[in-house]
Amino acid sequence: xxxxxxxxxPVDTTTEIETPEHVRxxxxxAGPANRALAYLVDLAARGLFLAVFVFLAAxxxxxxxxxxxQASNGVLLLAFFLVEWGYYVLFETIxxxxxxxKRVFGLRVVTEGGHPxxxxxxxxxxxxxxxxxxxxxxxxxxLVMGRDPRFxxxxxxxxGTIVITEAxxxxxxxxxxxxxxxxxxxxxxxxxxxxxxxxxxxxxxFLRRVGRLAPAREEELAEMVAPLFARRMGARYRSATRxxxxxxxxxxxxxEKKSG
Amino acid sequence: xxxxxxxxxxxxxxRRAEWDELDGLVGTGEALHLKDGPSISRVAALYRSLCTxxxxxxxxxxxxxxxxxxxxxxxxxxxxxxxxxxxxxxxLVALFTRDFPRALRANWRLxxxxxxxFLVPFAIGLLGALASDQLAMKxxxxxxxxxxxxxxxxxxxxxxxxxxxxxxAGFYVYNNVGIAFRCFxxxxxFGVGSLFFLIYNGLYTGVVAGYVMSAGHGGNIWTFMCGHxxxxxxxxxxxxxxxxxxxYSLVSTGGLTRTGSLRKAAPEITRQILGAGMxxxxxxxxxxxxxxxSAPAPVKWAVSFVFTVLVTLYLALAGRGPDRRREVSSP
Numbered sequence: 001x002x003x004x005x006x007x008x009x010p011v012d013t014t015t016e017i018e019t020p021e022h023v024r025x026x027x028x029x030a031g032p033a034n035r036a037l038a039y040l041v042d043l044a045a046r047g048l049f050l051a052v053f054v055f056l057a058a059x060x061x062x063x064x065x066x067x068x069x070q071a072s073n074g075v076l077l078l079a080f081f082l083v084e085w086g087y088y089v090l091f092e093t094i095x096x097x098x099x100x101x102k103r104v105f106g107l108r109v110v111t112e113g114g115h116p117x118x119x120x121x122x123x124x125x126x127x128x129x130x131x132x133x134x135x136x137x138x139x140x141x142x143l144v145m146g147r148d149p150r151f152x153x154x155x156x157x158x159x160g161t162i163v164i165t166e167a168x169x170x171x172x173x174x175x176x177x178x179x180x181x182x183x184x185x186x187x188x189x190x191x192x193x194x195x196x197x198x199x200x201x202x203x204x205x206f207l208r209r210v211g212r213l214a215p216a217r218e219e220e221l222a223e224m225v226a227p228l229f230a231r232r233m234g235a236r237y238r239s240a241t242r243x244x245x246x247x248x249x250x251x252x253x254x255x256e257k258k259s260g
Numbered sequence: 261x262x263x264x265x266x267x268x269x270x271x272x273x274x275r276r277a278e279w280d281e282l283d284g285l286v287g288t289g290e291a292l293h294l295k296d297g298p299s300i301s302r303v304a305a306l307y308r309s310l311c312t313x314x315x316x317x318x319x320x321x322x323x324x325x326x327x328x329x330x331x332x333x334x335x336x337x338x339x340x341x342x343x344x345x346x347x348x349x350x351x352l353v354a355l356f357t358r359d360f361p362r363a364l365r366a367n368w369r370l371x372x373x374x375x376x377x378f379l380v381p382f383a384i385g386l387l388g389a390l391a392s393d394q395l396a397m398k399x400x401x402x403x404x405x406x407x408x409x410x411x412x413x414x415x416x417x418x419x420x421x422x423x424x425x426x427x428x429a430g431f432y433v434y435n436n437v438g439i440a441f442r443c444f445x446x447x448x449x450f451g452v453g454s455l456f457f458l459i460y461n462g463l464y465t466g467v468v469a470g471y472v473m474s475a476g477h478g479g480n481i482w483t484f485m486c487g488h489x490x491x492x493x494x495x496x497x498x499x500x501x502x503x504x505x506x507x508y509s510l511v512s513t514g515g516l517t518r519t520g521s522l523r524k525a526a527p528e529i530t531r532q533i534l535g536a537g538m539x540x541x542x543x544x545x546x547x548x549x550x551x552x553x554s555a556p557a558p559v560k561w562a563v564s565f566v567f568t569v570l571v572t573l574y575l576a577l578a579g580r581g582p583d584r585r586r587e588v589s590s591p
Contacts, residue, residue: 017335017338019311019334019338020342023311023314023315023334025314025330025331025334025335025338026331026335027331027335028332070421070423070424070426070427070428071422071423071424071426071427072427073427073430073431074426074427074428074429074430074431074548075426075430076430077427077430077431077433077434078430078433078434080434081430081433081434081437081438084438085437085438085441096339097339108339110339114335114338115342116339116342120526120527120530123530123533123534124526124529124530124533127441127444127445127533128445128448129445130441130442130444130445130446131445131446131447131448131449131453134446134449134453140449154448157519157522158448158506158522158523158526158529159526160523160526164335166332166335166336166339197321200321201321201323201324204323204324204325205324208325
């Protein structure tokens with residue numbers, strides 16, 4: 001079971017990080033949709049900042065008069081330059097990989113090893129926005145992201161960074177079987193289930209999606225494994241989803257009995 | 261080891277209080293150094309026990325959602341504890357006095373290619389525009405060329421007022437540094453973007469200079485350009501060369517994957533683009549305040565000569581010689 005983890009990373013939107021404490025944990029990689037939303041928030045923030053700046057400069061210009069007009073244009077262009085090229089680098093550096101937009105959506109830029117971003121990394125990944133943006137609206141960036149298992153755009157590839165989500169997971173309650181299992185249903189199942197831990201994990205992941213899938217699709221998915229399990233333990237079932245629910249119930253029941 | 265195994269509910273019940281406490285401490289995403297001492301130590305202690313919990317929950321095969329919750333909490337705490345390294349000044353000084361010229365010299369071949377890609381179209385544009393106005397107008401719109409010619413017809417006898425100088429300096433930062441950054445960044449498309457921008461900028465500059473010369477204001481435009489050119493044109497070529505290096509590292513991988521080869525070249529590339537950025541800021545100040553000033557032409561040419569020598573010496577010599585504190589890890 002351990003070997004599978006070592007052999008290859010699962011094809012999921014996660015990436016494994018090993019910390020200095022030699023603990024491995026998984027980050028969820030942020031997808032293009034989340035990142036595009038964060039980009040829009042950042043775009044709005046930059047626009048707002050410039051609008052305030054232009055307003056203040058205009059007030060200053062009105063009070064000083066014509067002589068300051070040219071100079072204030074220069075200061076404005078300088079501000080445009082700083083906001084265009086410096087905004088991301090500034091916030092990613094001082095805020096450990098989070099611009100205001102990324103903060104709103106719980107995103108963070110980290111290096112591929114899961115370590116915090118350094119100034120040089122941030123500079124490179126953000127300068128390359130000019131290439132990712134081509135020929136317009138981040139077309140190349142999106143194309144490259146779509147082909148990369150960790151959704152990296154060109155800037156990320158060059159700087160060795162990934163964008164992760166830090167969305168909080170909530171431990172959902174115990175799975176409940178509804179209606180509760182009857183004694184007759186449980187009698188058909190063996191006390192010790194001939195199922196591996198991974199198989200039980202898969203059943204668990206499936207059951208947590210029950211209710212969010214269409215009933216016909218639920219049954220279809222459950223039908224993929226239910227016959228295999230049923231044959232292994234010589235059991236019969238009428239509804240595959242219900243059968244997997246019962247298996248899960250029995251597994252937890254015996255787990256609790258064993259250790260409780 | 262059976263006796264140590266607890267059911268998931270017992271495990272969660274026993275550990276939940278600490279997880280919630282840790283969640284509260286790191287949940288706000290506040291930087292660690294803004295917290296008081298005791299809570300920093302507390303975060304560290306809680307993080308260590310969380311790591312243990314994470315491994316235990318995997319070993320005991322608790323449900324995936326618990327694993328997901330612990331993973332996410334560990335990830336956030338890790339990001340908080342190992343915050344970004346502070347940006348410190350000495351490394352910036354070392355960059356400009358040592359690392360940037362070194363990186364450029366290491367990349368001398370592609371820098372030379374970038375020079376050629378800029379200078380050959382520059383010469384072609386210059387000679388072409390001198391030979392015929394029609395040719396110049398095929399490259400750039402006539403209205404723009406005429407505007408340029410009339411702008412350079414005035415000379416610098418009266419200088420420019422300081423307000424305009426400041427305004428133009430801001431424009432040069434916005435425009436020229438932007439050009440150089442784009443010339444660099446598009447190099448990641450296997451060098452094609454840098455190739456294009458180097459040729460384009462060379463041709464553009466050559467045609468403008470040639471057209472203004474043929475309009476009879478050659479002295480004015482060269483006297484204007486000579487002050488900042490040593491910094492500005494060199495920096496654009498450096499940025500283009502760094503872009504070419506990016507593209508080249510994708511093609512000639514030396515046995516690595518393309519991404520690996522790019523990552524290997526990345527530090528040197530970053531140094532070059534930072535150096536080019538600094539040179540362009542200097543160029544913008546010169547172009548804004550010195551180039552249009554009323555100083556007589558011979559003084560401007562003498563200054564240009566000094567700048568050229570300084571830039572050449574800096575790029576050729578800075579950072580040579582043995583290193584006093586060379587990092588062991590760097591190859």
